[in-house]
Each structure stands twice: as C-alpha cells, then as structure tokens.
Amino acid sequence: MAISTSSGGDDAPMSDINTTPLVDVMLVLLIIFLIAVPVVIQTVPIRLPKVAFEPTTTKPENVSLSVIKEADGSCGVYWNLTRVTSDDLLTRAVDKLKKDIEKAGGVQNMNPDDLPEVHIRGDIDVPYKCIGGTIFTMQRAGYPKVGFISEPEPGSISIRRL
Template identity: 65%
Template sequence: MSMSVGGDSTEDKPLSDINTTPLVDVMLVLLIIFLIAIPVVLQTVPLKLPAVRFDPTQTKPENVSLSISTAPDGTCAVYWNTSRVGHQELEDRAVAKLKAEIARQGGVGNPALELPEAHIRGDVNVPWQCVGGAIYTMQRAGFAKVGFISEPPPGGAVVRT
C-alpha cells in the first residue's frame, strides 16, 4: 500500500491508495494454474454407453438357476433351482450338468455347441462373499457365462435398437 501525506495541497488528510498490482499478479497466477490443472482432472475415456436399463433374460431349459440368500445362522445359502446345495455339491452338479449338455449336443467337436449359462439371483442383503463364491465355483466348473438376474425398474424394459 502506498500513502501520501501533505504535498502541495492545504488539506491535512492523508491520501491512501491501494496498490492492486500484487493482487492482480496473484490472481493471474492462480488463473494459469487452474487452466493447466482442470484439463488434467477432466480427462476421461470417451465411451458411448448403451441406453438400456436391462436386457430381457433368454430363459432356456439347459440354463442353471441359482438363488443365493443368507441362512438364519448367518451363513450363505445357495439353491440350485429350489434345493439347497453346499459348496462341493454345487461344483459337482455344475460339472455334471456341463458334461451332460456337451454330450447331448454332440461333444466338443460340434461347431454349433451352445453352452448353458448360470443365472444368479442374489438377495439384496447377502454379503458379497456369498455371491462371489458362487460365481467362482460356476466358472471353475466350466460355465463361461455367469449372469445376474435383477428386478426390473418400474416402467418396463428399454429394448435396444
């Protein structure tokens, strides 16, 4: 800040002027920093996401339907259709189902071989470890497609065009 006192004038009042040059310098430096930093923060991968809320499930008789909930004692309860299965029984059934389906379609040499899918319905309150364990078991058994079945939002399905 600068201050002038007296001079040629006859008034005894001090004259005070604010030197705005340092303030402008600081503001310009901050503006330059923000102009450089904002594009770095806003870099994203350009994606075009599908305008679909969910895809309708193609239910085939060979697909496996698993339901996962929490048992009253707090453990994971996995159901193959409607019968409760343990971890080892789930893997054994999945391997047997896959082998039977491959044999039914003419073996692995069949070029039109369509493997069954595993559809998992998980309760909202189930811990992630329960669902993750079922996914891992089904993939280890040989199921290439493991998907989730969810409740559609109100308003119905949006169909892809």
C-alpha cells in the first residue's frame, strides 16, 4: 500500500488505483483477439442463391411424390396416393419414363424441357435420409429434374418466368 504525505503531516493511505496492470492485461487480450478472430472465421467465398417462390407448372407427365414419416418411424413414400416401397418406386419410375419416351417417338425426338419432372412434397418431420433416398431412386431411374414443393411464407413475392 502506498502512503502519501500530505501537507498536514499525517500519513494517509493513497486512494488512487494503479491502472497500469489492468491496461497491460487489456492490451494483451486485444492483441490475442485481433490475431485469433481472422483464424477462427475462415470461410469459402460462395454466393448463395436468392430464394423466391416460383410457381410450378403442373404437367400430367410429372411425377408427384409425397414423403412422410410413418407412425413406426419408417419412411413412407407415396406415388400420388399409392404407398410404394423403394423397389416399387424404382420400377414405376423406370416404366413411366420409358412410356413417356415412347410416346414422344424416342429419345431423339425429346429435348431436356420435354422430360417429366419429379415433384417431392416432404413432411417437415421427415428425416433427411427419407428425402435423400427418394431423390437418389428417382435420379437412378433416369429423371434429371427433381424438385421440391413447399409452402411459401405468408406475404412472400412470387416470380413468374415466361
């Protein structure tokens, strides 16, 4: 404790706080944070898409699938209103794609816009493996366009591409 001498001659304790150690600690912490923050925040520069509600055009050749979590915890996949297993889904998808190609007169008469699309409606409680398995099965069957049907947020703006 520092003792100051006042003009009255009585020794009184000094009431000032020595801030030098506090400032030293703060400067060291500041330097540590200035060095550590750029190391911690390392990201790959990417441009994320701007999400907007885009109305889909429903064509009769499109495949409509619904994926839900069943009561027993298993994945339930429905082709329109019919429940299908993974093998049934692959068989139905291949057969439908063959029929659509034959109807068009062969692959040479089709362009990418003529191919049917797969529209998946996934319940919010469905595990990702159910949706991922359905996507994989449909791509394995030969469908290049697989999309999701979702509910837009209230008040969202829709964009229509012509």
